[in-house]
Every structure is written in C-alpha cells, then in structure tokens.
Amino acid sequence: MTDRDIGAYSYYLLGILAAREGRFVEAERYLDQAKDGLGSPILEKWLTLDRAKIAIAMNNLDQSNELISGLLKANSKDVRALSLSILQDIVQNQKEYRASNPGSL
Secondary structure (H helix, E strand, O other), X not given: OOHHHHHHHHHHHHHHHHHHOOOHHHHHHHHHHHXXXXXXXXXXXXXXXXXXXXXXXXXXXXXXHHHHHHHHHHOXXXXXXXXXXXXXXXXXXXXXXHHHOOOOO
C-alpha cells in the first residue's frame, strides 16, 4: 500500500464520517479527493455509491444521475445502484410536486 493509497483511504473515511454527521458539502469534498486513488474496483464502486447518496441528499440530482447511470452501465443488475436510482426518482418526484403545488407539505 502506497502513501497515495493511504491518503485516498483517509479521505474516503473522512467523507463517510462527515456525511454521517450531515456535513454533506465537506463529505463531498473528501470523497472527491479519494476518487481514483483507492486502487480497488470494489472500493471505487462503493465510493461512487456514496458520492451518489450525498448528491441525492444535497438535491444535486444531475450529478447523482450521472454517477448512478455509470454504475448501471457497468452492471444493469446492480441492486445498490438500482435502489439509489429509485430513491433519486422519489426525490425528483417530490421536488416536482412541491414546485407545482406551492404551499403543500
């Protein structure tokens, strides 16, 4: 394991911890710094899933769609990516409903 790997793992962990505390902007920054440095396809996939979750939480649906689409392109039966796609659709529908029904809950 190289220093670069250790740095990427550290950023990934810091990103997860920040996300759990609801500090999504900070989490996004850490996860972006971990991107392409983990050296493992499985960890890169998990990182992409976590980045998509944070993008959804931040209501950045264009970014989450891009990340999820990439995962589904690699494996159209990826259960985690499919579940995030459903969550993203729900958030998008809520956003559209609120926009068309101001004053609603």
